[in-house]
Structures are given as structure tokens and as C-alpha cells.
Amino acid sequence: MNKTTATIRAGLARRYARERRFRRFGLGAIIVSMLFLFILLFTIFSQGVSGFSQTFIKLDVVLDEATLGVGPGATGEQLRNAGFAKAISQSLYTLFPDVSSRSDKRNLRALMSSNAPYRLMGIVMDDPSLLGQTYSGWFLADDDIDTYLKGHVDRSLPETDRRLKDQTLGWIDRLEAEGRIEKRFNTEFFTNNDSREPEQAGILGALMGSFFTMLVTLLLSFPIGVAAAIYLEEFAPKDNWFVDLIEVNINNLAAVPSIVFGLLGLAVFIQLFGVPRSTPLVGGLVLTLMTLPTIIIASRAALKAVPPSIREAALGMGASRVQTVFHHTLPLAMPGILTGTIIGMAQALGETAPLLMIGMIAFILSTPEGITDPATVLPVQVFLWSDSPERAFTEKTSAAIIVLLGFLILMNLLAVLFRKKFERRW
């Protein structure tokens, strides 16, 4: 054994140890990243699942003429002015006959969410035969009650530090013993709009706003993006300064911060062209500009993957270049283009910052019915709720995030399925 081999031998153990250490670092990096993903999803889901259920209280409401002021056979107009709030309060007083003082009665009424009378009115309007009878049904409880029953209130705290007083807790205990209070799946979360009351807040308005915004984005960005990609990939002359300029711009726009697009939307679309603020129309326009680079880059890759032999065959048969592209190249590239489009739309669906700039952050109580109605979108709703001080909004925020993530996962799965089903190796 010569001297060199001996030196190498001597160093081998150290080098192998270093090798193992390096490997462990790499594996560690992946594990840490996975761990972050897991913690993130776990936190959101564990907080959000309870957001889908809400506390309801069962009331026996006496719908007689003495309380409501209207009897059987009342018209819709009379019903709208009838004393449903009084009926709800009466049913509470009969449950707790021992409550007599004014302030105690007020506390008792605070058990119920403020929309209980409207719910009751809706029920009676759907079924006027209930008038004069006793209706027993489940009504939303106030968010403080809900937060307590979900275990977020510590009963051992001194009474002055709690939002719920001993008196209210006693009532809740009695309701629980009688089986009149329970957590149920909250359908109103999907059928209500935003509200200042956490228990009444829902995501319907935001969902519709997202739908209209995505509609505008898709209708504009898909045709424009595909046309631009076809031009750049199939027709554009090589070594042309104009084409180079377009390419540099597309690559650069893909990396411009999204908030800058919001500034553009504010200054150009709203201030200059007078597109109405806060609407899905202006939101869709801004998101179109943001999504275009993604769609163009994906479409170009898909077009490039179609082998030249297809084009040559078509041209050889006497087709013009436009015919070649639209009859042969484009249909073959379509799966790739659609995959890219879905991914671009998923990005647009989760985008928040530019929409804050163009006023889609307003508190909106009505469901948008078109692309020119003021609206907000799902991620902005998440942002708005996360800013609210009430404890009950935290779980609402997480629940809205779960819905948002659900849509994103659905879209990405669709993209993956598309790729799997139509992918061709040439």
C-alpha cells in the first residue's frame, strides 16, 4: 500500500460521515417543509370544522293574534309588519317564567340571534296556515352562546371578566338539560351574505362575487391568451424587435407584484375609463391582465410540444398556415392549454391584494346579480373576517378558507386529470 492510498483511506470515514450529514440535511429540508404544510392545514381545518356548525335553540312560538297583531288570512303586507319579535320574546318568557326584571328580560332576549324574527316571518310566509297555532322550531342562538358551547369560554374566570354572566350560563344549562339547545350543521353559512353578527354571516355573496369575477376573467383571458400564444409560437417572425419586446414583457409581467396590477386597475380602469368600482367587471379585468402571462406561457409550451410533422403534413396537403393551426395544431395542443388555463384561474381565484385596491373590500349585504353589481370575493371575505374582533369570526374565517381551498383543490385535480387523460407522447 503506497502513501497516497493510505492518506485516502484515512480520510474516507470522515468523507462518508460528511456524505451522510449532507443527505440528512436534504431529507431534513423536505421533512421541515412537509411539516409546515401539515401544521398549516391542520390549524386551519381544526379551527374551521366547527365553523360549519352553529348553535340553535328550540322555541315553541305561539303565533296567536294577540302577540302578532294579525290573525289567519293576513296579507303579505300585514305579515311584514306583524310582531314576530314579540312572539319570539314571549316564547322565551314562557320558558323562563321566573325572569321578571327589565334588564334580565333584555339579557334573556340576547340569547337569540337578531335574525330570529325574520326567520320566523319567512317560515310563516311560506306556510300561512301556521297562524293561530304554536310553531316549535330551531332558531339561531347568539354568537356568544355559540362560542361558549364550543368550549372557547372559561367558566372558572371571575364573572366580570367574562362576556357571559352566571345568569345566562344558568339559562344555557337549563336549556341543555331540556334538550332545547344543540349544535347543528349551519346551512345559513352557505345561503347568507356577510353580516356584522358572526352567527348570521355567510359566504353566498362572496361565492357569487368570485363566480362573476372568474367568469369575466375566463371569457377575456382565455381567447386573448390563446391568440397571443398562437401568434408568438406559429406566426411571429424570428429576430424581430417587436416580437422580442412582447416576449420580454410577458416574462416580466409574470413576475410583477400583484398589488401593482391593482394600482393599474385603480388608475386606468376606474379613474380613466370610469368602470364602476367594487364590481366583478373591474376585478375581472385586473385579474385578466394578471392571468394572461400564465396562460400565454402554458399555451406556448403546449403548442411547441406538437411535433412539426403534423404541421408539415397539413401544409403538404395544401392547407394554409392559418388552416394548419386551427384545424390541426390547436386541437392537439388544447389539453395542455386547458390545463394551463385552469391553473391560471386557480391563481386568480386565490388572489386578494389587487382586488383591495379596486374597492372589492366593501361590506356588501346583497348578493351580486351581475358583473356590474358591487361585490366581494371569497379571499377578500377571508381577509375581512380575519380582521373582525369577535372570537366567533375566527372559525368562520377558517371555514371560508376550507371552502376556498376546496375549490382550489378541485380545480387542480381537474387540471391533473386533464393532463393524465389527454397527455400524448409523440
Add this chain to the structure above:
Amino acid sequence: MNTSSLLTLLLILGLLSYYLGRKKSLAVSNGNRGQHRLHSLPDYYGYLVAVWCLLPALVVLLCWNMLNTPLITHAVSNSLPPEVHAVSPVNAGLVMGNVKRLVATRSIATETDPVQKAAAEKYLDLQAFSRIARTLVVLALAIGGFLYGWKRVNPQLRARNQVEQVIRGVMILCASIAILTTLGIILSVLFESLRFFHAVPVHEFLFGTHWSPQTAIRADQVGGSGSFGAIPLFVGTLLISAIALLVAVPLGLMAAIYLSEYATPRLRSIAKPALEILAGIPTVVYGFFAALTVAPLLRDLGGMAGLNVASESALAAGLVMGIMLIPFMSSLSDDVINAVPQSMRDGSYGMGATQSETIRQVIIPAALPGIVGAFLLAASRAIGETMIVVMAAGLSARLTVNPLEAVTTVTVQIVTLLTGDQEFDSPKTLAAFALGLTLFILTLILNIVALHIVRRYREQYE
């Protein structure tokens, strides 16, 4: 007629003209003893007539809709009595804003100010007139275009070539939207920034160390004088970005190296999609996570260690932003590492190097330009990231590099300045555009340099 019904009508006219144009082409060719005398397929004659019918009408409709509101506003603003303008330009703007509100909410009858009432009525009149004129002009163009195109149909007409020319033109237009967007960004941000720099000198903005944009709107109000020194914002942005990059670059790079050099196909097929999920989560979700989970956790941990951690610490925002950037960094580095030719690895193994020595002494130096490019792109992302910092970083501008304190960033200030209620022309809102300009220029430089390096590097091994 409103825009959507006008569009529907145009669509019907377009289909009709396609049908009639195609029919006429067949008729004229039969007159010339057989279809083969037509220059193009009959369909192309139909398309060409439809193009003549729709293209001019649609272009005019688009321009009309874009210019409608600005022109009417201008006309009404000019028709306001001179004493309104005499007060100040801002006053005229306020009056116009009120007039628009009256029109939008249809509450003209309840308005008491005669000047605004008259202006609102004039606005409505002009709007109604514009709508009728638009319908007439667009329909006249559509029908006129159809008649012209229809008359031109004859067997010698090179219909296919003309249709293809139009398709080409439309495609070029679509491709140039990228240029128009960049131009729009630069012009809109630059224009408003220049107005801001009239009020606040550039050097004061760039080198001032005090940021408090609260200004008194009226002279008699008590309020800050408003100072716009952006240094604290730049420092805050850099601090949070640096923390994010400290998390993302080592983790992302090591993950990419492991995945491309060591991992079994099985691990790769699990880890890559998982990283893609991390990349697909909206930033607002990260922001919520940072504000409600990470920040309180860090504060409590700091409290246990005897440190005073702010509840909106730069550390929380930076840490979560780093998590967001891991997949970005790893997928870019994965690309560049995979682009290193296998022959270089084989050469190194042949010389007796271990795998980690090969990676450290051969692959990383060879991939370095690409990795630097990825780093710059990640940095540009971090600087421009908005939602995480809006939700998890502070609002008050403090000049500090202590990661445990609350700092504010450029993007947070843009959002704060523009989402409040104030009129458009105050220095406060204009300051947002100046910040936007700074952000755009900074990220533009980073992006161009990064893309240039990455492209040069790719060419090297192709």
C-alpha cells in the same frame, strides 16, 4: 339599448351575415357554371361578410364605452358655473363626485343644491343621448358593413386570404396587450407619482426617515403635517424579505438537491405534489396563519425566554413568507440542477468523489447562475408580497432592524393608503402610487437581471 343586448343583437346580425354571405357565394358560383370557380371555400365568404358586419361595429362600441364616462364627466364639469371652479380644482372634483353619486343612486329629486341638481340632470340627459346615439351608430355600421361585404362577394374575391389577414391582425393585437399592460402600469404609476413629487421632493421621499402620512384634509383640522420619508418602509420591507429568504433559500435549495439527486422515485412522487400544494395556497391563507397562529406562538415563546416580542413582529411575517417561498425556490432550483449535464456528474464520480462532494464542488458551481437567478426571483416575490404582511406586520413605521419588533412595509402602506376613505388627489393617495413606482422599478430590475442570468445559463448547456 344597454351593452349586453346590443352585443346579443350584433351576434345575431353576425350569424345572419355569415349565412347570407355563404349563400351568395354559392349563388354567384353557380351562375359561373360550378363551384370550382370560387377562389375560396364558401365558408370563407360567409366569414368575410360577418367580419365586415361585426369588426367596425365592435371597435366603435368598445371605444364608445371606454370614452363615454370621461367625456360626459368632462362636459358636465365644464358646464358647472365658473364660481365652482373658482374655489379650487379640488372643489370641482368634489362637486362632480357628488353629481355622479346622485346619478348612480337615482336620488336627484331629493337634492337641494340647485347647481348640483342641474349638473346631475345634464349628466343624465347626456347619458341618455349617448346611449341612443351609440345604438344607432353601431347598428348603422353593422348593417352598412354587411351590405358592403355582401356586395363584394364574387368568385374572384380572395376571401380566405382576407379572413386570414384579419385573424392575424387580431392575434397580433392580443399579443401586444402584454406591451400595453406594461405601458399602462408605467404611465399610470409614473403620472400619479410625478404629481406626488410636486408636493413632496424626491430626495425627501427617498431619504427621509420619518413616515406619517396622516394629513389634515381641511385647514382648520388638527392633524399631522404629513411627512413622507420612506426609509423606514424600505428597511421594514428588506428586514421581512431577508428573514423570508433566510428560511426559504436553504430549505428550498436543500429540498431541490435532495429531490433531484438522492430521492427515490416514490419519495419524489409524494414530495413534489406536496410542495406544489404549498405553492397553490392563496397568500391570504398564509396571512391568516401568520396573524392568528404564528405571531401569538412567537410572542408566547419570547415571553417564556424573557424576550419582548411584538404581537405583529417582523419575525412572524417573515417566517411565514419564507414558508410560502420554499416551493418557489425549490421548483426553480430543481429545474436548474436537472439542466446540469449527466456527464459532469459521471466525470466527478469517476474521479472518486462522493455524491455530496460532487454536488458541492461540481453541480452547485455549474448551476450557480441559475440558483442566483432563482434567488433574485424569490427576493422580488418577497418584496412584492402583500397579503401576509398586511395581515401579520404592523402599521406604524419604525426604523429598526430588530426582527422582534413590529415594522411596516411598502406594500402594507400602499394598501392602507388606498383602502381608506379619501378623495383621489390628496398627497396621501398619491404617495401610494409613488411607493408603487418604487416597488415596480425594484422588482423590474430584479426580474430582468434574474431572467437574463437564467436564460444565459440555460443556453450554456443546450
